[in-house]
Amino acid sequence: MKDVTIFLKKEGLEVWRTKRLILILTVFVLFGLISPLIAILTPEILSSFGSELNITLPEPTSLDSWMQFYKNLTQIGIYILAVFFCGSVNGEIRKGSLVNLVTKGLNRSAIISSKFIMMMILSLSAILLSFFITAIYTAVYFPDNDSPHIVAGLIPFLVFVVFFSAIILLGSTLFDGSMASLLFTIGVIIVLYLVNIVEPLQAYNPIQLIGENLSLVEGTMELKALGLAIASSLLLAVTAYLFSMKLMNKKKL
Amino acid sequence: MSLLTLNKVSKTFGNNSVLDNVDLAIPKGSIYGFIGVNGAGKTTTMKLILGLEEISSGEIKIDGEVVTFGQTKTNRFTGYLPDVPDFYGFMTAREYLKLCGEITGIPKKHLANKIGEMFKKVGLEDNKKQIKTYSRGMKQRLGVAQALLNEPKLLICDEPTSALDPNGRREFLTLIASLKKEMTIIFSTHILDDVERICDQVCILHNSKIVAHGSLTVLKQQYAQEQIEIQVEKKDDTLFTNLLDQLIKEEKIQAYTKKETAYVVNYTQPYLAVTHTLFAKCEQKDIAPTLLRKVAPSLEQIFLEVTA
Numbered sequence: 219m220k221d222v223t224i225f226l227k228k229e230g231l232e233v234w235r236t237k238r239l240i241l242i243l244t245v246f247v248l249f250g251l252i253s254p255l256i257a258i259l260t261p262e263i264l265s266s267f268g269s270e271l272n273i274t275l276p277e278p279t280s281l282d283s284w285m286q287f288y289k290n291l292t293q294i295g296i297y298i299l300a301v302f303f304c305g306s307v308n309g310e311i312r313k314g315s316l317v318n319l320v321t322k323g324l325n326r327s328a329i330i331s332s333k334f335i336m337m338m339i340l341s342l343s344a345i346l347l348s349f350f351i352t353a354i355y356t357a358v359y360f361p362d363n364d365s366p367h368i369v370a371g372l373i374p375f376l377v378f379v380v381f382f383s384a385i386i387l388l389g390s391t392l393f394d395g396s397m398a399s400l401l402f403t404i405g406v407i408i409v410l411y412l413v414n415i416v417e418p419l420q421a422y423n424p425i426q427l428i429g430e431n432l433s434l435v436e437g438t439m440e441l442k443a444l445g446l447a448i449a450s451s452l453l454l455a456v457t458a459y460l461f462s463m464k465l466m467n468k469k470k471l
Numbered sequence: 472m473s474l475l476t477l478n479k480v481s482k483t484f485g486n487n488s489v490l491d492n493v494d495l496a497i498p499k500g501s502i503y504g505f506i507g508v509n510g511a512g513k514t515t516t517m518k519l520i521l522g523l524e525e526i527s528s529g530e531i532k533i534d535g536e537v538v539t540f541g542q543t544k545t546n547r548f549t550g551y552l553p554d555v556p557d558f559y560g561f562m563t564a565r566e567y568l569k570l571c572g573e574i575t576g577i578p579k580k581h582l583a584n585k586i587g588e589m590f591k592k593v594g595l596e597d598n599k600k601q602i603k604t605y606s607r608g609m610k611q612r613l614g615v616a617q618a619l620l621n622e623p624k625l626l627i628c629d630e631p632t633s634a635l636d637p638n639g640r641r642e643f644l645t646l647i648a649s650l651k652k653e654m655t656i657i658f659s660t661h662i663l664d665d666v667e668r669i670c671d672q673v674c675i676l677h678n679s680k681i682v683a684h685g686s687l688t689v690l691k692q693q694y695a696q697e698q699i700e701i702q703v704e705k706k707d708d709t710l711f712t713n714l715l716d717q718l719i720k721e722e723k724i725q726a727y728t729k730k731e732t733a734y735v736v737n738y739t740q741p742y743l744a745v746t747h748t749l750f751a752k753c754e755q756k757d758i759a760p761t762l763l764r765k766v767a768p769s770l771e772q773i774f775l776e777v778t779a
Contacts, residue, residue, distance in 0.1 A: 224573045228559065235561035235601075314557040318617055321521050321551040322574045326542060467541050471523050 221328035222335070225319075229336040239340065242302060246344035249295055250351025253287035254359050280360035284371065284435050287352045291345065291375070292428040296382055299341050300403045303386045305396035306333050307466070312394065317471050327463045330391065334459055337383045342376060364436060371435035374427035374444050381424050381451040384458035391462040391469070424451040474499045474625055474655045475520065480529035482515055489515045491679035492529070497672070499624075502651055504670035504687075505659040506774065511676045513659040514554070517629045520657075521551055533625060547575075550618035550654075554630040556610060560603030564595060564613050567602060568620060575621040589616040593646065608639035615646060626656045632665050644669050663770045673770070675777055683777045687770065694776045695768030696725070699745065702733045702762035703753075714752050723748050735766065 233239040260282070261275040307330070310316050320326060349372055356365070365371075385406050389399035410425040420426065426447040433439035473496035482490040489512040497503045507513050518524040520531055522543030531538040533545040558567055565586055572582045590597045593612040602613065611631060618626055628647065632640045647656060648669045658670055666673055667687070674684035683690055703711045715734065718724045724745065725737040738745045742765060753760055 221574065224570065228562075228570055231566070232559065232561055314553065314555075315559060317523065317553055318551065318556065318558070318571065318614075319574055320523070320542075321546050321549065322571050322617075322621065323546055323576070324574045468525075470518075470525075 221325040222331045225324065225328050225332035226335055229332050233336065233340060238302065242299075242340055242344050243347060245298055246295065246348040247351060249287070249290045250348035251355065253290055253352045254283040254355040256286045257282035257356075258359055278360065280356045280362050280365040281432065281436055283352065283356040283360055284365050284368065285432055287349075288371070288375070288428070288431045291348065295345070295348075296379070296428075297404070299344075299379070299382070300386055300400055302340075303337050303383070304390055304400040304403065306337065307387065307390040307462075308394050308396060308399060309390075311469065311471060314471070320471055326466045326469070330387065330459070330463045330466050333390075334383065334387050334462075337387060338380060341379050341383055345372075345376065345379060366435075367437050368435055370441050371431040373441060374434070374448060375431055377448050377451050378424055378427035381427075381455040381458075384455035384462075388458040388462045388465075391465045421446045422450040423447060424454065427451060472499050473497055474534055475657070476532045477516075477520075478530045478532070480516075480519065480531060481527045482512070482519060482524065483527050488679045490519075493676075493679075493681055495674060495681060495684065497625075497655060497657065499655050500651070501672045502647070502656045502658055502670045504666035504673035505657055505676065506663065506666060506673055506770075507659075507661065507676035508778075509661055511661075512679060513661075513676060514629055516676070517551075517627050517657070517659055520627060521546060521549060547621070548624045550621060550623035550626045552611075552614045552618045552626070552628045552631050555634055556614035556617075558602045558610065558613060560601060562602055563599055564590070564602060564605075564616070565597055567613065568616060571617045571620050577621070585620065589620055592616070592619065594642075607634050608636070608642075611635060611639065611643060612646075615643075619650070622653075624654055626650065626654050627659075628656065629659045630661070631658075632660065632662060640665070663774060667770045675774060677778045683773065690773050691768040691770075694773040696737045696772065696776075697739065697742065697768070698766040698772075699736045699738065699742075699749070700730075700733050700762065700764050700766050701736060701749065701760055703758055703760055705732075707756075707758045710756050711753075711758055714756055714758070718748065718752065733762065 257278045261278060264275060316324075316329065353368055382403075386399070386403050389402035390396075393399045393402060407425070410423055413419050414423050414425050424447060426444055430439055430444060434441060475495075475497040477493050477495040480490055480493045481488070493516075505513055505516070515524060519526055520533070520538060522538050522540050522545065525540040533548050536545050536548075538545045562570070568586045568589060569582060572585060577585055587597065593616045595609060595612045595616060602610070605613065611634075614631070631647075632643055635643055644665060647658065650656060658666065660666060670687065672684075672686050673690060674681050676682070683694065685693075711734070715724065715727045715736065719726065723738075723740065725739060727734050727736045729735075736745075746763070749760075749763070
């Protein structure tokens, strides 16, 4: 635990001094700002194409804003996180910066734990910041009752991010290059989408956690319906984390 | 009494054998030169000693404790200075040393003073500059500071001078030599000059095996040949070559080689007798040597001899 605290302080200083913290928060603040904005502007943009298209669009609601939010974060946001963190372990191994510390007695498992904790702190705080910004703007622009359960919609997504972070961590420990670990992470997501075709497995599939958020927000689905997917995601996250530790303990530095 | 022992250590990468049944004992208090050409397996040996590489067979002990791969407890005895140390460029030197000190377990109340001592010892300024702005030489000094922070019994330096300029090299060697009384030092390098300057014991690694080891003085007596360097005017070259060939036939000298403008002559007879013969023969042939000097046996000679 002592080693985790020590290395976590170094990780914190690193994200601060290398401006990665600012960068990642800025990106997610932008997501938070543009989600309600796109919901407002989409009908106007479409109607600006001219009267010959003759499109009649319903008035946008808060649900459109949240739809845009989850679309942005699940289709772009998580992959930005993958790009940010895919080199977190293998980058340090490649440069040789861990050699001095490990030969000083730094526990290798502590490296993995600290990296994982920092990854989650950054990812979850960026997402929460984005969520609060979207929530405030949505409440201002769309004062309706169409989205009564916004927190319920967010919970599975946060669990998915924990799972996703563990996969990034595993990829970064398993492969020597950042590109290989990024492709591994994307590959896992593709496999999960393919697995989703098999109906009996759907309930356990972590991908469910980023597919039903809107139903939860509007209240047509309850959070407990995703219980199995949440449990399996957390189990897979713990497995990936433990496997990363095992790999790291035998990794050549 | 040996601080470090390698007992029948072998290391292979696939079909490639890097170390083959290596036995070695490094005595306490020595500066031990670990010599070999690039790719001879020096860095691999250092990494095996630090538990950073998995041993294929055999055993390594530091101060009587067996080194294990991955998370070896023997690292509390060692300080390691890699060839090109990589630090966190976003940190200051003090922050980096603090990180190392905390990992090593130096009590908080002593750590600040200890870091100050290290700055003095390695001649590095304690300022707010981030490490990414440091020169190669400054990084090497910081490398020494972090390696010495835990007061190791064994300091492992892996080709530490290969990336330094002549001034940096000289300063670095002086620093390492000054540590001799405090700890045992392994100095791995392919720069033989550096070893001759500071090491009292050496071993030469060649073709996966240790082909020579011991004190430098003993190795010189054992392997290095007596040599005389002699230079004549260019017009006398042919005549002088014939003269040397004749001396070989007469078994007065063993062999000779021409290095640029000078001849290096190997001999086994007493120096005085050989020089008398050379001068007498030169006088007969009307050759006036422009230079004649006894060449001291060097590590390079030993190295060439044992790796031939």
